[in-house]
Amino acid sequence: MDDFEQTNWWAYLDEPMRDLMQQSISLLKVFNTQTLMFNHDYSFIVFGAAKAYEGFLKKLLLDLGLIRGYQYRGEHFRIGRAMSPSLPTRYRHGWVYGKLSGKCGGDEIPRKLWETWKRARNRLFHYFPDHKSLISLGEAGELVTEISTRMDEALQGCQVSGNIRIQR
Numbered sequence: 705m706d707d708f709e710q711t712n713w714w715a716y717l718d719e720p721m722r723d724l725m726q727q728s729i730s731l732l733k734v735f736n737t738q739t740l741m742f743n744h745d746y747s748f749i750v751f752g753a754a755k756a757y758e759g760f761l762k763k764l765l766l767d768l769g770l771i772r773g774y775q776y777r778g779e780h781f782r783i784g785r786a787m788s789p790s791l792p793t794r795y796r797h798g799w800v801y802g803k804l805s806g807k808c809g810g811d812e813i814p815r816k817l818w819e820t821w822k823r824a825r826n827r828l829f830h831y832f833p834d835h836k837s838l839i840s841l842g843e844a845g846e847l848v849t850e851i852s853t854r855m856d857e858a859l860q861g862c863q864v865s866g867n868i869r870i871q872r
Contacts, residue, residue, distance in 0.1 A: 709722040712856055717760060721756040728750060731752075732841075750839070757854070760855050764862065765786070789814070808861050813858055816856060843847060
């Protein structure tokens with residue numbers, strides 16, 4: 705992940721999102737070179753990347769015309785509700801999953817975006833007494849890499865317009 709500043713997703717992210725991703729990548733480098741490791745949860749390494757990913761998803765939805773500026777900037781729009789592929793019909797006000805599938809050439813990219821959000825954000829940030837959500841250093845690295853991969857796939861596979869270079 706040394707060349708992340710050369711990626712499409714890096715060019716697409718706003719500065720605060722870049723700072724968050726860089727924080728996670730820097731933490732990975734620091735902890736991967738440490739000889740003294742602690743043996744519990746490394747979720748904190750993923751938090752910056754997960755927060756940047758949520759920002760990326762909102763920006764993507766805005767740039768694809770699936771949400772409006774007030775939703776992007778506001779505090780009430782929820783990625784979990786908007787992008788859930790299995791949201792019951794009665795809750796689908798503001799749901800964008802179906803429209804996103806249309807902009808991304810089918811269901812594959814939106815489903816991957818959703819699954820990554822669920823694994824790297826939702827399951828790490830929330831506490832579930834019956835499900836341990838502790839992750840190892842290796843798993844933290846895998847999640848940060850997965851986030852960057854999903855952002856790249858979305859920029860290459862969806863109809864994103866704007867001022868970014870897309871390497872296909």
